[in-house]
Amino acid sequence: MPVTTIDELLSELEVIIAESAEKGERAGYFATLYHKVTSKVKEGIDRNDFENGPRMERLDVLFANRYLSALHQWRNKLPLTDSWKIAFEATEKSGILLIQHLLLGINAHINLDLGVAAVETIQAGQIQDIHKDFDAINAILGALTYEVIHDINRISPLLSLIGKHSGNTESLLIQFSIGNARDGAWVFAEDLSQKAGVEYTAFIAQRDKDIATLANSLIKLKGFIRCTIWIIHLFELKNVKKVIQILNTGKKKFMKADALAS
Numbered sequence: 001m002p003v004t005t006i007d008e009l010l011s012e013l014e015v016i017i018a019e020s021a022e023k024g025e026r027a028g029y030f031a032t033l034y035h036k037v038t039s040k041v042k043e044g045i046d047r048n049d050f051e052n053g054p055r056m057e058r059l060d061v062l063f064a065n066r067y068l069s070a071l072h073q074w075r076n077k078l079p080l081t082d083s084w085k086i087a088f089e090a091t092e093k094s095g096i097l098l099i100q101h102l103l104l105g106i107n108a109h110i111n112l113d114l115g116v117a118a119v120e121t122i123q124a125g126q127i128q129d130i131h132k133d134f135d136a137i138n139a140i141l142g143a144l145t146y147e148v149i150h151d152i153n154r155i156s157p158l159l160s161l162i163g164k165h166s167g168n169t170e171s172l173l174i175q176f177s178i179g180n181a182r183d184g185a186w187v188f189a190e191d192l193s194q195k196a197g198v199e200y201t202a203f204i205a206q207r208d209k210d211i212a213t214l215a216n217s218l219i220k221l222k223g224f225i226r227c228t229i230w231i232i233h234l235f236e237l238k239n240v241k242k243v244i245q246i247l248n249t250g251k252k253k254f255m256k257a258d259a260l261a262s
Contacts, residue, residue: 002065006042006057009064013038016071017244024240026091027071029098030105032247033148034067040140051132055121059133063117067109082212083108090219097233098155098243099162103218106145110138110181111211115189116204127193134189138182154246156236161228 003009013035020028041060050056070084080088087104090096114137122130152159188207195203221229237243 003061003068006038006045006060009038009061009068010035010042012068017248021241021244026096026101026240027074027088028240028244029091029101029247030087032244033102033105033144034064034109036144036148037137037141038064040144041137044136044140050136055130056133056136059117059121059130060137062120063109063114063137066113066117067105070108081108081112081208083112083208083215086212086215086219093219094238095230095233096219097159097229097236098152099149099159100218102145102148104215106141107181107211107215107218110141110185111188111214112185112204112208114138114185115192115207118189119193122193127190131186134186135182138185142182148247151247151249154237155243156232158232158235161232162225 003012013031016031017028017035019025020031038060041056044050045053045056067084070080071088072078073080074085074088087101087108090101090104114134118130118134119127149159192200192203192207237246
């Protein structure tokens with residue numbers, strides 16, 4: 001069943017994280033990042049940081065339910081969006097780096113889901129009304145993602161080698177920008193808000209195909225960068241439970257997940 005509040009969402013994410021740690025499922029990596037983001041959104045609502053707290057919670061819940069639905073569909077072998085299918089299938093491939101798993105989730109969730117959730121939140125209202133709250137979620141996700149990437153050094157000690165390819169403008173893995181994803185997602189939301197009926201559904205489907213293409217670019221690498229990723233992967237921590245524990249460092253709220261995974 002879809003969650004209806006942020007508290008329900010946090011509880012659901014904790015279950016996913018615990019189960020992933022217990023079963024060794026890499027799908028728990030993005031769930032861990034997402035829990036951090038959701039916690040920050042809840043704190044912001046409690047502090048009245050957002051333009052409209054109740055609307056922000058509605059946006060956050062609608063946004064999250066698209067991820068939760070996709071995960072449920074994947075686990076139960078049901079049809080799901082191509083963007084999320086690629087992200088979840090990658091969790092079953094041993095050669096994918098942690099950073100790639102996180103970016104695949106961000107790619108599907110921001111580039112596809114956020115725009116849809118924004119339109120669903122405003123319903124018959126004006127899309128511009130939600131622009132500030134839309135940017136706020138992206139800012140939180142961006143800040144926490146870079147914070148987590150900094151912590152990834154404990155998991156992937158040679159990750160800095162990717163910097164050797166900073167001049168590679170053809171690789172999405174190198175050039176991926178949360179800011180660009182946010183801007184593209186907003187343009188998509190503006191356009192989607194003008195659609196209805198069959199045209200609305202078709203517009204989302206086409207967007208999904210485009211974002212799936214970007215997802216493939218994050219994992220189907222060529223040339224020297226492919227060799228670099230292979231070397232980085234050799235030294236990256238492979239134990240899913242330990243990776244999740246490190247990502248959760250200092251978070252007492254994850255003691256439940258840790259206990260279930262033991």
